[in-house]
Amino acid sequence: MKTVSQTKSRPTVSVEQRGFTDEYGNWVALKDPWTAAFLAWLLPGLGHWYQGRWAKAILFFVCITGLFVYGCYLGSRRDLGYARVVYASFRPGDMRLYYLCQVGVGLPALPALVQSARVRQGKAPLWNYFMAPPRLGTDDGDPPTLSRLCYELHSYFDLGSLYTAIAGLLNLLVVFDAFSGPIFPEDSARREEKAEPRNESSDAVPETTAKQ
Amino acid sequence: MAFSEDISNPLLMTTMATNYLWYFIPLLIAVSLVYAATRQETMPFILRHAVRTGMWIIIFMGIIAVILQVLDAFT
Numbered sequence: 001m002k003t004v005s006q007t008k009s010r011p012t013v014s015v016e017q018r019g020f021t022d023e024y025g026n027w028v029a030l031k032d033p034w035t036a037a038f039l040a041w042l043l044p045g046l047g048h049w050y051q052g053r054w055a056k057a058i059l060f061f062v063c064i065t066g067l068f069v070y071g072c073y074l075g076s077r078r079d080l081g082y083a084r085v086v087y088a089s090f091r092p093g094d095m096r097l098y099y100l101c102q103v104g105v106g107l108p109a110l111p112a113l114v115q116s117a118r119v120r121q122g123k124a125p126l127w128n129y130f131m132a133p134p135r136l137g138t139d140d141g142d143p144p145t146l147s148r149l150c151y152e153l154h155s156y157f158d159l160g161s162l163y164t165a166i167a168g169l170l171n172l173l174v175v176f177d178a179f180s181g182p183i184f185p186e187d188s189a190r191r192e193e194k195a196e197p198r199n200e201s202s203d204a205v206p207e208t209t210a211k212q
Numbered sequence: 213m214a215f216s217e218d219i220s221n222p223l224l225m226t227t228m229a230t231n232y233l234w235y236f237i238p239l240l241i242a243v244s245l246v247y248a249a250t251r252q253e254t255m256p257f258i259l260r261h262a263v264r265t266g267m268w269i270i271i272f273m274g275i276i277a278v279i280l281q282v283l284d285a286f287t
Contacts, residue, residue: 163239182250185261
């Protein structure tokens with residue numbers, strides 16, 4: 001990370017640039033890594049879009065959001081409600097630890113928190129039980145309990161849970177990539193060697209090894 | 213999404229288990245691409261890395277499947 005001070009004719013400005021060189025030697029700036037990481041968590045690919053890494057942004061959005069939406073579809077049925085595999089519940093008898101993974105996908109999983117808060121306050125869930133926690137108690141009546149959801153959705157309940165949880169976990173890798181750039185596997189040592197002369201030659205050239 | 217109620221038929225159960233493998237494909241593609249994209253920056257390198265990762269996952273899971281089949285045959 002380099003700090004470039006301007007001359008006295010202009011106010012002193014600190015320019016901090018973090019980034020890395022890609023496979024073709026092009027400089028890729030990470031802009032503000034914290035903002036990028038937050039945006040990447042909020043919506044898969046948004047952090048990379050903010051950094052101008054368009055191809056990866058689209059790839060992450062399609063893959064991760066696609067997995068998440070497909071998992072929600074598997075856990076949906078008109079009479080049971082939609083996206084019943086994504087819900088936040090930490091009540092005795094229904095500790096939904098899957099949600100800790102699912103929330104990694106960011107905004108798409110956050111309606112579950114709204115529904116959970118409504119249920120805790122004794123209010124009815126919104127939007128046809130979309131991401132609402134199942135009712136505790138016996139299996140008779142509506143809304144459905146967890147055991148009835150598992151019975152009715154059969155293995156699609158587990159498949160949907162798995163898809164959405166994996167989508168959330170994959171997005172954590174994406175957040176890390178937005179924050180510090182990719183982890184180049186083979187030639188990271190060679191890349192560092194190439195980057196060093198650039199740093200020594202000029203103060204204005206940002207340091208290239210921050211993400212390694 | 214309808215499942216047969218008859219789960220006592222072993223042949224039917226085997227067919228159902230095989231059908232579940234289709235759900236592995238979207239996961240394989242997404243995991244390979246995302247993992248590769250966190251290791252590379254440009255698309256040609258990402259795709260190459262994703263193919264390698266996908267093959268590695270298939271081979272690894274194939275080995276596990278063979279081990280389970282062998283264990284099943286001897287138990």
